[in-house]
Structure formats: C-alpha cells, structure tokens
C-alpha cells in the first residue's frame with residue numbers, strides 16, 4: 001500500500017515535471033520570437049515568414065505591432081502553415097513573384113551551430129523556407145535554447161532532405177553509400193503512407209552523426225547535385241542573427 005502510494009506520487013511528479021519543461025520551452029520560444037520582432041521589424045518592410053511552432057509567437061507579436069503602430073509590412077509565407085498564420089492575423093499577404101526582394105526573413109530552426117548554420121525541415125518545411133531566406137537581405141532565427149548547439153547533429157540527429165517521389169530509393173542508397181548513416185522515408189501521422197510536402201515531394205530523414213570537423217557545406221553541395229534531390233534542410237551560411245530563449249526568461253543573441 002505504502003509503496004504503491006510512493007509509486008503514484010513519483011508518477012504525478014514526473015508528469016508535472018514534463019508539463020513544466022514543455023511550458024518553459026514554449027515560453028523560451030515566445031521570448032526569443034518577440035525580441036526578434038521587436039528589434040527587427042520597422043515600417044515598410046517586406047518580411048519572409050518561416051514555419052514551425054516558434055514562428056507562431058513571432059507572427060503574434062508582429063500582428064500586435066502592426067496594429068498598435070500602424071505599420072505597413074508585407075508578409076511572404078514559406079509554407080501553407082505560414083500563409084494561414086498571416087491570414088488569420090489579418091496581416092498583408094504577399095508572394096515572392098510580386099516581391100522577389102525581401103528585407104528580412106524570420107524563421108525557426110531544429111538546430112543552429114556556432115556559425116549560425118542550421119538544420120531545418122523537422123516540420124516538413126524547408127524548400128520554400130530556403131528560397132525565401134535566400135531572397136531576403138537578413139535571415140533571423142528564433143528558437144528555444146535546446147536548438148543552440150556547437151555543431152550540426154550535436155543534438156538533432158537527422159537532416160531532412162526533400163526529394164522527388166520517384167527518386168527516393170535511389171537517393172537513399174546514394175547518400176548512404178557516399179556518406180554513411182541511414183535515410184528513412186518520413187511517414188505521415190494521420191494518413192497511411194509518406195509525408196507529402198507543400199510542394200508535392202517526399203522527405204527523407206538522414207540519420208547521421210557529424211562532428212565539429214564535418215564539412216556540412218561540402219556534404220550539402222554534394223547532396224544537392226544528386227538528381228531528384230529538391231533541397232536539403234542544411235541552411236549553410238544563410239542566417240545572420242539568432243535569438244535563443246533561455247529557461248530563466250533571458251534571450252541569448254548571436255550575430256555573424
């Protein structure tokens with residue numbers, strides 16, 4: 001009886017700790033995203049809007065500032081999710097076709113190294129994010145502290161690669177024989193079969209462990225050369241600044 005009660009209390013404690021750490025991660029994302037929007041958004045900007053859970057806080061803050069300061073900003077989405085966010089907040093929606101030169105892009109990351117190289121695509125969005133970031137003068141990353149790492153794959157052990165569906169087996173075999181690791185076709189969660197991106201492609205998650213010496217730039221270029229590869233989640237040399245929300249409520253900023 002006594003032991004059973006202890007076991008129950010331990011279970012409750014573990015559950016509460018889990019909820020607490022999830023809450024603190026969410027507040028870390030929020031503080032980082034809000035600070036980035038406070039420091040970078042000005043009147044008359046064309047802004048690329050990234051995808052994921054952290055960008056939601058950035059868009060919320062952006063909408064507040066647009067309303068309270070009567071700012072004129074055009075938002076260019078990087079995914080279906082980003083477009084829905086922009087529309088739901090009554091922000092001005094633009095597209096790259098009409099606004100091919102952007103002032104700023106704000107986006108999340110799955111991991112970000114000391115030089116601000118990133119792994120992205122954990123949520124299945126990378127191609128439009130990379131196109132939008134490339135055409136923005138300044139890419140700012142917003143994330144919680146768990147994404148701030150020494151080198152890529154230090155914490156986040158997979159690199160998403162968007163591929164043409166017909167080529168996924170050939171690409172999997174080629175990357176494994178060139179660089180090792182294992183590529184797995186990402187499966188959908190509430191649908192039978194593979195996860196299909198906003199662009200109608202598949203995602204191969206490359207489980208690969210690099211080190212501080214790994215040439216991710218070279219690897220990225222080599223993979224991009226394989227026919228059927230649409231793009232990789234390696235964002236090398238693209239971000240100029242990153243904001244990481246810390247557990248104590250502070251924000252660490254990194255510049256290039």
Ligand SMILES: O=C[C@H](O)[C@H](O)[C@H](O)COP(=O)(O)O
Pocket residue numbers: 050051052053054055107108109110120121122123124125126129
């Ligand atoms: O595919 C998703 C995007 O690349 C996200 O920006 C990335 O996964 C980070 O997302 P989150 O802000 O949810 O950690």
